[in-house]
Amino acid sequence: xxxxxxxxxxxxxxxxxxxxxxxxxxxxxxxxxxxxxxxxxxxxxxxxxxxxxxxxxxxxxxxxxxxxxxxxxxxxxxxxxxxxxxxxxxxxxxxxxxxxxxxxxxxxxxxxxxxxxxxxxxxxxxxxxxxxxxxxxxxxxxxxxxxxxxxxxxxxxxxxxxxxxxxxxxxxxxxxxxxxxxxxxxxxxxxxxxxxxxxxxxxxxxxxxxxxxxxxxxxxxxxxxxxxxxxxxxxxxxxxxxxxxxxxxxxxxxxxxxxxxxxxxxxxxxxxxxxxxxxxxxxxxxxxxxxxxxxxxxxxxxxxxxxxxxxxxxxxxxxxxxxxxxxxxxxxxxxxxxxxxxxxxxxxxxxxxxxxxxxxxxxxxxxxxxxxxxxxxxxxxxxxxxxxxxxxxxxxxxxxx
Numbered sequence: 001x002x003x004x005x006x007x008x009x010x011x012x013x014x015x016x017x018x019x020x021x022x023x024x025x026x027x028x029x030x031x032x033x034x035x036x037x038x039x040x041x042x043x044x045x046x047x048x049x050x051x052x053x054x055x056x057x058x059x060x061x062x063x064x065x066x067x068x069x070x071x072x073x074x075x076x077x078x079x080x081x082x083x084x085x086x087x088x089x090x091x092x093x094x095x096x097x098x099x100x101x102x103x104x105x106x107x108x109x110x111x112x113x114x115x116x117x118x119x120x121x122x123x124x125x126x127x128x129x130x131x132x133x134x135x136x137x138x139x140x141x142x143x144x145x146x147x148x149x150x151x152x153x154x155x156x157x158x159x160x161x162x163x164x165x166x167x168x169x170x171x172x173x174x175x176x177x178x179x180x181x182x183x184x185x186x187x188x189x190x191x192x193x194x195x196x197x198x199x200x201x202x203x204x205x206x207x208x209x210x211x212x213x214x215x216x217x218x219x220x221x222x223x224x225x226x227x228x229x230x231x232x233x234x235x236x237x238x239x240x241x242x243x244x245x246x247x248x249x250x251x252x253x254x255x256x257x258x259x260x261x262x263x264x265x266x267x268x269x270x271x272x273x274x275x276x277x278x279x280x281x282x283x284x285x286x287x288x289x290x291x292x293x294x295x296x297x298x299x300x301x302x303x304x305x306x307x308x309x310x311x312x313x314x315x316x317x318x319x320x321x322x323x324x325x326x327x328x329x330x331x332x333x334x335x336x337x338x339x340x341x342x343x344x345x346x347x348x349x350x351x352x353x354x355x356x357x358x359x360x361x362x363x364x365x366x367x368x369x370x371x372x373x374x375x376x377x378x379x380x381x382x383x384x385x386x387x388x389x390x391x392x393x394x395x396x397x398x399x400x401x
Contacts, residue, residue: 061093136210191366336392344385351378
C-alpha cells in the first residue's frame with residue numbers, strides 16, 4: 001500500500017461511489033441478487049464507499065464547527081411546521097462519522113481473513129475507539145432525556161430542570177401537561193423533582209466530560225493517523241496476496257450469522273417470552289452495584305446482530321440501512337430485533353444511572369424513593385425489550401416491498 005500524505009477531509013476522486021442497493025439477505029441465508037456479486041470486488045467497493053462517507057462526514061464536521069451539541073440541525077432543535085429544514089450541523093456530522101466508523105470497523109472484523117492481517121488488526125480497534133468516543137456525549141444526553149420522561153410519566157409532575165441544549169431540550173417542549181396525581185403518587189411526586197435535578201447534574205457533568213473527550217480525540221495525533229489511513233483506504237483496499245477478485249464472501253458472512261445464532265440460542269428466550277420476568281427484576285433491584293448478570297449476554301447479541309447486518313450490506317452491494325436510516329430492502333425482522341436490542345441497551349444503562357444516583361450520600365428519603373421507583377421502571381423496560389426481541393426474532397423473515 002502506497003505511503004503518501006493525503007488531506008483527510010478531501011474524498012479522493014478515485015473512490016468508488018456506493019453501489020446500488022440490492023435485496024438484503026434474510027437470516028435464512030438466502031443468496032443475494034445476481035446484480036450484487038458477493039466477491040472480493042464487492043468488499044473493496046463497500047469499504048471504499050464507507051471510507052468516502054467517513055471523509056465527507058469529517059469535512060462536514062469541520063465546516064459546521066467542532067461542537068457536538070447545539071447549533072443548527074441538532075436533534076433537539078424544534079423545527080416549525082412548513083419551515084425549511086435547517087442545514088446539517090455538528091450533531092448530524094458526528095452521527096455520520098460514527099456511522100461510517102462503525103461500518104468500517106465491523107466489516108474489517110467480519111472479513112479480516114481476506115484483508116492484510118497487520119493492517120486490519122491495527123485499523124479495526126482504532127475505528128472502534130473513535131466511534132465509541134464520539135458516541136459518549138449522545139448517550140449521556142439520550143439517557144437524561146429518557147430518565148426525565150420516565151420520572152414525568154411515573155409521578156405526573158413537570159417540575160424538572162429546564163433543558164437548554166441538545167436532545168433533552170425537546171423534553172420541555174413535547175411533554176404534555178401533567179395529569180392530577182392520584183393519592184398513591186404523593187410520595188413519588190415529592191421526590192421526583194429533586195431526583196430529576198440530581199440526575200440532571202450528574203449526567204450533564206458526564207456529558208460535558210464526554211464532549212471534552214471527543215474534542216480532544218478529534219484534535220489528537222491518534223485521530224489524524226486514523227483519518228490518513230481512511231483516506232488511503234478510500235482509494236486502495238489492502239487485500240491479502242492470496243485473495244482473488246472472485247473470492248466468495250458468503251462463507252465469512254455465514255460465519256457471522258452463525259455467531260449471532262449461537263449467541264441468541266444461549267439467551268434465556270423462554271423466560272424472556274413472558275412479559276413479566278420476576279426473577280430478572282429481583283436481580284435488577286439488588287443493591288449490588290455490579291451490572292446485571294444477564295445484561296452482558298444481550299449486549300453481545302446486539303453487537304453480533306450489528307455485524308450480521310453489516311455483512312448483509314456488503315453482500316447486497318450497498319447500505320441495508322438501520323433503525324435510524326432504514327433502506328427499502330431491509331428485512332423487517334432484523335430491524336425490529338435491532339430496535340428491541342437498542343431499547344434494551346438504553347433501558348439497562350438508564351437503570352444503572354438511576355441506581356448510581358440513588359447511592360449519592362445524604363440524599364433525602366423521598367429522592368431515594370423516587371430514584372428506586374425509576375430504577376425499577378427501567379428494569380421493567382429491559383424485560384419488555386427482551387420480550388419484544390424474542391417475539392420478533394421467532395417470526396418468519398419478511399422484507400419491505
